[in-house]
Amino acid sequence: MSIEVKDLSYVYSPGTPYAAAALNGVSITVNEGDFLGIIGKTGSGKSTFIQHLNALIKLQSGSIKVYDVDLTQKKPDLKKLRGTVGMVMQYPEYQLFDETVEKDVGYGPKNLGLSEEEIKCRVKEAVELVGLNYKEVADRSPFELSGGQKRRVAIAGVIAMRPRVLILDEPTAGLDPRGKKDIMSLVKRLKETSSPTIIIISHDMDAVAENCDKVALFSEGKIQAVGSPREVFYDANALALAEMDVPSVVKIARELQKKGVSLQGKPVTREELVEAIRRWRDE
C-alpha cells in the first residue's frame, strides 16, 4: 500500500463568510503499481484532493498516510514526503524559471542537498526519460523550446526527484493530438521505469479507459464511485449523479444496448469493443 486516505474533509476559508467545503469524507487506498485515474467535473474536489497528497494543502480533518509518512502527526517529515510524491501541475511549463534546462531540472535535487555529481546524473537521466536529447537541450533556455518540449522539461524536473508516486493534473491539456499521444506514452514509460504508482487527473474519458487500471469518480467533494474502469464506467447511476460523460466505447455499447444488442464483458477499451462485437456477431 502506498497511500491511505481516510475520511478526508477540507473547507476553504473556514470560519469566514466565504467558507466553501471542497472535500467531504473522502477515503481511498492507492496501492503501489496502481495507475489511478481521477475524474469529475470542474469544482468536484479533484485538485484539492491531490494537493493533500504531498501536503501542499494542510490537513484539516481525516487522515493521510503516504508510505511511512503520517500527515496526522504534529511534525510530519515533509521533505521525505515531497521526495516520495512528485506533483506535475496543470500547464507545468508556466513554472519553468531557470536560465538553462540543466539548472531548471536540477533545482529540486539541489534542494535535496545532493552532491553536484549526483545532481548532474539525475538531471541527465530525467531529461532522457522524458524523451529529450540531453546534449542538445542541457545548456539551452527552457523558454526557447516548443510547447510540448517545455512540458517535458517541467515533468523532468519532477522526475529528477525520483518520486515513487507521480501525480499529474491534466497532463495533456492544450496539446495537439501528437503531443497528447507522446505525453501518455511517456507517463506509461515512467510507470515502468521510475515511478511505479501513477495518479492522473483527466477530462479525457477515452484516455482514462485506455490507460488506467483504477478510476475514482469525484462529485461535490466526495468519491461517488471507485473501482476498475469497467466498474466505474458502467455505474450509470454514479455517473449521472456526478454529471459525467463516459468513454466513446461505452457510449457505443449503450447505443447498442438500446437497440437490443447486449455485448459480453462490458467493454471499455477499443480493443475490448472490437472483440465483443466480433463475438456477438459469431454467436
Next chain:
Amino acid sequence: MAIKFEKVTYEYPAEDNAVVAVKNVDLEIEDGSFVCICGENGSGKSTLAKLMNGLLQPTSGVVTVDGKTTATEEEEELFAIRQKVGMVFQNPDNQMIASIIEDEIAFGPENLGVPREEIGERIEYALSAVGMTEYRHNTPYKLSGGQKQRIAIAAVLAMRPEVLVLDESTAMLDPKGRAEVLKVAHELNDQGITIVLITHFMEEATQADRVVVMSEGRVVMDGTPEEIFRDRASIEKYDLELPITDAIAADLLQAGLPLEDKIYSEKTLAEAICRLK
C-alpha cells in the same frame, strides 16, 4: 466573401533568422460558413487567425475583410475590420478586464461610442445569445471556464461582428464547458454569423461545414469533414488523429467486419454495427 487571403505570407521578425509562420496561403472564408482549422502546434493556425482581423498584417500578399485590406494605416478602417471580425482566445482568465459582467460586455461598444440606450440592448442581446442573462450583475471571477468563455464570446457579440474567430477557445475547458461553448458557436452560426474555429479536438471538426488543415505554414487539406477524415494517410501524415468513433470504425474494418467506410457518430456507428448481423 467574408474573408479572403491571397498569396499571404507572414514572417515573425527575429534578429537572426525570421520565422515564416504562414506561407503563401490562398483561402476564402465564405459568409455564414462554419470553418474549422486544424493542424499540429506550430503549423501556423493562430497566426492565420490573427491575420484575419489585422492583429497581424501580412509580410506579403493581401488579406481582405468584406473587400477591404487589413494592411491599412488608418485606425478607423482597422477598427471597422476588428468590429467585423471578433476573436476569442484560449485562456478565459486572460480576457476578463471588468469586475462585473455587464461592464465586461459594455467595454467594446463603449469604445465604439455606441449610445447608452443601445449599449443596454446590446448587453441583453449578447448575454441571451450565450445563455448567460441571469449573470448580468455578477462578477466573472466565480464562473466556470465554460461560462467565462461564453462571456468572452458575448463581449465580442456586443460589437455585432460578422465573423467570430475562436482560437482554441475550448482547449482549457472540461468536457461540459467545451460542449457549452460549441453549442453557442453553432447557434450563432445558425443566426448567420460566420464561425472560424481553431481546435485540436477532431470531434469538433466533424461538426463543421468545412475543415482546413495547416502544416508548416501552408494549407495542406481543405474539404468537408467527410473528405478530410476519410483520407487516413494524410491524417497520419499531418499528425492529426481520427475522431474516436472513426478510429473505432477503422479498428472494426481492420478486424475484417464489413463496415461501410465513412464518418460516424456514436449513434450512427451503433446503427451500422447492428446491421452487421
